Amino acid sequence: MIYDQILIRYGEISTKGKNRQFFVDKLRDHLRYILRDYEKIKIKANRDRAYIVLNGEDWEPIGNKLKKVFGIQSFSPVLKVDKDLNSVKESTRELFEKLHAENKTFKVSAKRADKDYPYTSDELNRLIGGHLLKHINGLSVDVHHPDLELRVEVRRDAVYLTCEVIKGAGGMPVNSAGKAMLMLSGGIDSPVAGYVSMKRGLEIEGVHFYSPPFTSVRSKEKVVDLAKKLAEISGRFTLHIVPFTEIQQTIQQSVPENYTMTITRRMMLRITDELRKKQKALAIVTGESLGQVASQTLESMFTINEVTNTPVLRPLIAMDKNEIIKIAEEIETLEISNRPYEDCCTIFTPAQPITKPKLDRAEAFEEREDYERLIEKAVKGVETLEIEAGKEPEQSLFENLF
Ligand code: ATP
Ligand code: MG
Numbered sequence: 001m002i003y004d005q006i007l008i009r010y011g012e013i014s015t016k017g018k019n020r021q022f023f024v025d026k027l028r029d030h031l032r033y034i035l036r037d038y039e040k041i042k043i044k045a046n047r048d049r050a051y052i053v054l055n056g057e058d059w060e061p062i063g064n065k066l067k068k069v070f071g072i073q074s075f076s077p078v079l080k081v082d083k084d085l086n087s088v089k090e091s092t093r094e095l096f097e098k099l100h101a102e103n104k105t106f107k108v109s110a111k112r113a114d115k116d117y118p119y120t121s122d123e124l125n126r127l128i129g130g131h132l133l134k135h136i137n138g139l140s141v142d143v144h145h146p147d148l149e150l151r152v153e154v155r156r157d158a159v160y161l162t163c164e165v166i167k168g169a170g171g172m173p174v175n176s177a178g179k180a181m182l183m184l185s186g187g188i189d190s191p192v193a194g195y196v197s198m199k200r201g202l203e204i205e206g207v208h209f210y211s212p213p214f215t216s217v218r219s220k221e222k223v224v225d226l227a228k229k230l231a232e233i234s235g236r237f238t239l240h241i242v243p244f245t246e247i248q249q250t251i252q253q254s255v256p257e258n259y260t261m262t263i264t265r266r267m268m269l270r271i272t273d274e275l276r277k278k279q280k281a282l283a284i285v286t287g288e289s290l291g292q293v294a295s296q297t298l299e300s301m302f303t304i305n306e307v308t309n310t311p312v313l314r315p316l317i318a319m320d321k322n323e324i325i326k327i328a329e330e331i332e333t334l335e336i337s338n339r340p341y342e343d344c345c346t347i348f349t350p351a352q353p354i355t356k357p358k359l360d361r362a363e364a365f366e367e368r369e370d371y372e373r374l375i376e377k378a379v380k381g382v383e384t385l386e387i388e389a390g391k392e393p394e395q396s397l398f399e400n401l402f
Contacts, residue, residue: 002098003059003077006066007160008050011073011170020047026201027071027173033235034065034389063166068233070199071176072168076151078160085119088159089131092150095161096136103138104147112154124152169199174234177201180283180313181276183268184208184239186222186341189287189316191333192324194230196315197285204230205279206237207272209244211348219341224385229333231387240275243381244268247374248348255365261295261353262362265304267371273308274379283311289324290317294353303357 008031013023028045031052035041040055041062052062059077066075081091096106110124119127128150133139153160182194184206194204208223224239231237247267255263272284288296295304305312316324328334 001054001056001058002095003079003162004054005078005080005160006052006054006059006062006075007078007162008045008052008066008075009073009168010049011071011168012172013071014048023071023173023176024050026176027069030069030071030174030235031066034069035062038062066168067166068169069173070169070171070201070233071173073170074165074168076162076165078153078162080158080160083117083154083159085127088124088152088161089128092128092132092152092161093135095163096132096139096148096150099148099163101132101136101139101148105140105142105145106132106148106150107141107143107146108132108150108152110152110154114154114156117154124154128152171199172201174198174201175203177203178283179203179205179279179281180285181272181279181281182206182285183272183287184223184226185287186219186226186337186339187287188328188334188337189289189292189324191226191230191287191337192327192331193285193287193315195233195327195331195333197313198230198233202283202285204234204237204285205275205281206230206239207242207275208239209242209268209271211245211248212243214245214248214348216341218339222336222339222341224387225336226333227385227387228389229331229336231389233331235389237387238279239385239387241383241385242271242275242378244378247371247378250369250371250374252348254368257350258352258354259357259362259365260348260350262300262303262357263365264348265295265300266307266362266366267375269304269312270307270371271375271378273310274375275382276310278379283313284308285313285315287316288314289319289321292321294355297355299356300354303359303362306359306362 013020016023024045028043028050031043038057040057042053044051066072079091079095081088108125108129110121112121148163151162177200180197180202182204184190184194198204206227210220227237227239248264251260251263276284291297294300325334328337
């Protein structure tokens with residue numbers, strides 16, 4: 001055991017003034033949740049910092065989990081020591097011995113949050129540096145590229161020592177910004193849209209449209225696997241699966257081929273909005289990126305969007321496909337999205353979808369059928385999966401689904 005605590009530095013939370021406590025509480029609750037299997041540790045979060053007291057646990061596996069937690073700017077495994085100068089010096093020597101500092105280069109960076117401490121930062125750098133040079137064989141100073149940078153932070157309660165600063169995921173704590181429904185296909189874009197929205201603190205529930213028997217069991221499995229990846233970030237993830245076959249078939253039979261895509265999307269948005277009301281969410285998130293395909297021209301988005309006043313958030317709108325793929329790789333959804341199983345849109349995609357659909361025409365085509373009834377039926381038939389990070393959803397639900 002080298003370190004006894006992990007010190008967590010907040011990112012943007014620190015700028016939140018009066019609301020800061022709310023964000024700190026969200027982060028603390030989330031940390032407690034994702035680290036719930038570590039029974040010995042203790043998590044404390046105050047206005048400026050959070051601390052995980054390890055009580056004998058190894059910091060590294062916990063550190064790996066922290067890297068994915070939004071709302072953390074950086075973190076360090078630390079040794080908490082008494083403020084008395086001699087004990088600080090001795091502790092730094094012990095720390096360097098444990099880190100096998102012989103024949104390495106180093107520098108000391110001391111910082112005083114407690115301005116009443118009897119030594120200035122410069123004095124501390126010199127005193128501690130001198131002590132280490134005297135006691136560790138072959139150690140030398142390199143202020144530009146040291147092998148070890150010893151950070152000494154003097155705070156009111158104690159002095160904290162560390163040689164590591166690990167970058168956090170940034171963003172805002174999960175579930176600190178309200179709830180939105182994510183339209184989750186099996187493609188590359190929508191899981192990335194979910195991830196970046198979560199990064200801004202949104203609580204996300206997924207909505208997936210499926211059309212058995214035209215789409216296979218495998219394509220559903222794919223979406224559940226994507227949802228599991230998103231669950232790893234938030235801890236839990238709710239996925240609503242909407243039976244969409246009847247609506248898609250009705251559209252195929254009654255709408256001119258080049259408008260089927262537009263009408264399909266309008267139906268999806270209406271149904272998602274119904275689910276949003278039921279789940280008390282305030283927005284809808286999609287993976288659309290401007291001009292990527294026929295349904296994502298501005299004219300298309302306008303005509304599709306007309307079915308609702310609910311804010312439709314499109315976090316990928318200005319991103320290039322390459323940028324989106326890069327994120328998908330980082331969050332390990334790319335490999336899942338690339339599985340070859342088709343989703344309901346791919347199968348029913350017309351050869352030449354219209355790129356500039358007109359609202360009045362779309363509305364006229366919808367007059368031909370009783371979509372209200374079909375939408376109601378689809379909403380009633382929704383299956384909801386509660387996915388918990390690291391756990392398989394209950395088997396019975398799967399039997400129902402496939
Ligand atoms: P993606 O990679 O996310 O599928 P895409 O580039 O394939 O996006 P489209 O197929 O046109 O684009 O879909 C645009 C958006 O519509 C998707 O990002 C997603 O939010 C939503 N969407 C498409 N198909 C479905 C589906 N079967 N279920 C739920 N949402 C869907
Ligand atoms: Mg798609």
